[in-house]
Amino acid sequence: MKNTPIKIKILYITLILFAAFAVLDRFLLDQVLFGFPNEQEWDTSPWFNFLEKRRRIEFSSNEEGVLVVGSSVALYSVLPERMNQSFRKDSLPIRAEFYAHPAMTPSDFYFYREDIASKNPKLVFYVLNPADLQLDFLISEKEAEARLQQYEKNIMYQDESVLDLQKIQYDENALTEMEVKTRHQNRSIYPWEYLKERYSDVIRLGKSSFLSLLSRSLFLVVRYRSFMYDPFDIWIENHLRSGRSYHYYTGILPKEGIYLRGWAKPEFEINCELNKGVFQESVFFQEKGANLKIRGEGDKVLFDQTFPTSGWHMIRLEFSKDQKTVPLKFSTDKKISSSQVDARLFGLEETYGIRLSRNFCRREIQKDISYIRILGLDDSRLFNMDEETYSKDYQERVYAFKSGAKMSRLVTLRMAKIKLAASPRFFAWSELEYLKKGIEYLGSKGIKVVIVNSPENPFERKVYENSPWYSGYIQFLETLGAADYSFKNAVAEFPNQNSFLDPHHLTYMASERSSDLFARWIRESLDKK
Numbered sequence: 001m002k003n004t005p006i007k008i009k010i011l012y013i014t015l016i017l018f019a020a021f022a023v024l025d026r027f028l029l030d031q032v033l034f035g036f037p038n039e040q041e042w043d044t045s046p047w048f049n050f051l052e053k054r055r056r057i058e059f060s061s062n063e064e065g066v067l068v069v070g071s072s073v074a075l076y077s078v079l080p081e082r083m084n085q086s087f088r089k090d091s092l093p094i095r096a097e098f099y100a101h102p103a104m105t106p107s108d109f110y111f112y113r114e115d116i117a118s119k120n121p122k123l124v125f126y127v128l129n130p131a132d133l134q135l136d137f138l139i140s141e142k143e144a145e146a147r148l149q150q151y152e153k154n155i156m157y158q159d160e161s162v163l164d165l166q167k168i169q170y171d172e173n174a175l176t177e178m179e180v181k182t183r184h185q186n187r188s189i190y191p192w193e194y195l196k197e198r199y200s201d202v203i204r205l206g207k208s209s210f211l212s213l214l215s216r217s218l219f220l221v222v223r224y225r226s227f228m229y230d231p232f233d234i235w236i237e238n239h240l241r242s243g244r245s246y247h248y249y250t251g252i253l254p255k256e257g258i259y260l261r262g263w264a265k266p267e268f269e270i271n272c273e274l275n276k277g278v279f280q281e282s283v284f285f286q287e288k289g290a291n292l293k294i295r296g297e298g299d300k301v302l303f304d305q306t307f308p309t310s311g312w313h314m315i316r317l318e319f320s321k322d323q324k325t326v327p328l329k330f331s332t333d334k335k336i337s338s339s340q341v342d343a344r345l346f347g348l349e350e351t352y353g354i355r356l357s358r359n360f361c362r363r364e365i366q367k368d369i370s371y372i373r374i375l376g377l378d379d380s381r382l383f384n385m386d387e388e389t390y391s392k393d394y395q396e397r398v399y400a401f402k403s404g405a406k407m408s409r410l411v412t413l414r415m416a417k418i419k420l421a422a423s424p425r426f427f428a429w430s431e432l433e434y435l436k437k438g439i440e441y442l443g444s445k446g447i448k449v450v451i452v453n454s455p456e457n458p459f460e461r462k463v464y465e466n467s468p469w470y471s472g473y474i475q476f477l478e479t480l481g482a483a484d485y486s487f488k489n490a491v492a493e494f495p496n497q498n499s500f501l502d503p504h505h506l507t508y509m510a511s512e513r514s515s516d517l518f519a520r521w522i523r524e525s526l527d528k529k
Contacts, residue, residue: 025220033224036231039238040370041248041358043102045230047188049370050101052231056368057097057119064526065121066096068518071104073454074127076505079373079512083519094526096125096519098371103185105132106435111190111197113441123525124442125518129454129504130473133431135416136409137171140164147407147415154401159415165422170429176201180209188226192217238365242282243358244312249376250369251360259352260376262360263341266353267331272361277321279328284312284355286341290334292354297327312357330354344405347396348389350381379507382498390498394459398502410503414460421464426472439481448484450525451477452518455494455510460503465491486528488521490514 034052059065068078080096087094099116109116109126116124139147146162179186179194180202186194195202195213202210216223237245248260254268262284272279283292288310294303294317307313319326330353338350359365382390398410439449453474464470478487494500499510506514 029220029224033228033231037235037367038231038370039365039367040231040234041246041250042370042373044234044247044370045227046102047184048224048227048230051189053371054099054115054119057099059095059097059120062093064092064094064123065119066094066123066125066522066526067099067116067119067121068096068125068127069104069109069116070100070127070454071129071132072100072102073129073132073504074098074100074104075102075371075373076501077127077454077511077514078518079515081372082512082515083522086516086519087523092523094522096522099124100127101185103132105134105185106431106438107179108185108189110434110438110441111193113438117442117445117447121447123448123450123522125450125452125522125525127452127454127518128435128477129456130417131413131504133429134175135420136412137175138168138416138419139412140171143415144412147411151401151407151411156395156399159411159418163415163419165419168419168423170427172430175430177205180205180213184226187213187216188223191223238359242312242314243360244282244284246358249356249360249374250358250366251356251362253374257375257377257380258356259338259350260374260378261342261345262355262358263336263338263352264330264354264356265377266333266335266351267329268353269327269329270361271325271327273325273363274319274323275363277319277323279317279319279326279361280314281360282312282314282357284357285310285332285334286336286352286355287334290332290354293331295329295331299329302328344402345378345397346381347393347398347400350377373508373511375508379501379509382501383507383509385498387497391459394457394497394502413503414463417460417464420469421467423467423469426469426476428476432476436480439485443482443484446484448486448525448528449481450486450488450521451480452521453477453487453489453491454504455490455499455506455514457500457503458495458497461491486525490517493517 033048034055038049038052040049057067068074068080070077075098078096078098080098083096084094087096099112099119106128143163147159150156150158150162176198180198191213195210195217202213221228234246237243246262249258249262251258251262252270252272254264254270256265256268258264272281285292285307288308289306290310291306292303292315293301294315296302302317303315332353334353336352338346338352341352382393385393398408435451439451442449474489480487494506494510494514499506499513501507
């Protein structure tokens, strides 16, 4: 090496460093990131949780595996464990698993097709909603800007006044630009597959777009950087901190229920698990000067204190060291309006008491729960509303102007449905073509496919359900596949508004009903020879 030119030495060193980096990137990073315990809860870090979840999917040779595919619509429509319990009850070798993530589109489904087939499912059960078809690109920038001005003035249900109903076309170029430059799925989950298939479109958008997708294809650290720290952050919060920073609650459920972000009612009962006879948990007070009372069995007062400051406070109670659990009753004199905390969550205000720490009263830190949904008061409040109250809450929650909040995508979806309703005929775009190709691929592998037209809130569905486009869309889905394909329409099964959180996501109670319905359809499909 003494006589080796300096340029050659630099080249050798560069190659060695690059090879070392590639080994760390492709093997060590992957093993560490996805081998680390996943303690994240429902509806958090969607891209990490999806990648981690699909790595764990495995069906044994004596099982009839079912993959429930779809977007958040599927996630909010299906309770896989409820379905699996019904299969086990009837001694059926059927097991359903989610293969889903928020904002999954038919094009995502197409790019996942090989991975889906590699799981060897007997059936792919795809819960599809028109909102999954990227309807946003039916709306021009000019129309979106005009609707935003309406939104900022709190003008609702006058969308037609800002729409050009004579010009109804899908902007494929804008869709492609978004996929290449900003869309997480294309850039973080399948950049190489997308780059191979859409090379000419990517190049057309410029050198920087090509290099960005290429770097994400080559290096996992670039691809995963937006969510790489998520599993470690939540582990640190659970084990080294006090569980005060979190998205959704994972603790023991109070008898009266819990709001998903951890707020309890002003008075509630809960059965707490103890750690060697000690209860030690954090609670949050929105306002200073709040009094908290904790009562035990026989209504005995165990704790009575007024807190001069707002924020998080630690509570500690001691019981017999042999005692494993204790029933406790909490009450606070401060009733907090949900509008004080986050006015965007509800239309009509809810009444909070205190906020509980993430894993309140539960000793075990749960793993692999990111695809397990819990019942929250966020859902039951809607399910118990009469039609008039629900309509008022829905209008305020979904469409009314909220200071500091962006205009919801749900507003754009309604605009798109109005444009589709004005179309004199059915027309398809790339998302529907991808759907067809994905189904054809799975059919060629001997995998059965069921497409379910998922329910929509009747208030939103009436905008376009009697139009030529919608009728043609249903006909398109009915005739999409060959012998191993079938279509189910779930729309008529959910005629009531209060089954819906918004235009297309079901409440927890409605998802129990849909899970039972879907379990029956799965059995019927697997029984077909």
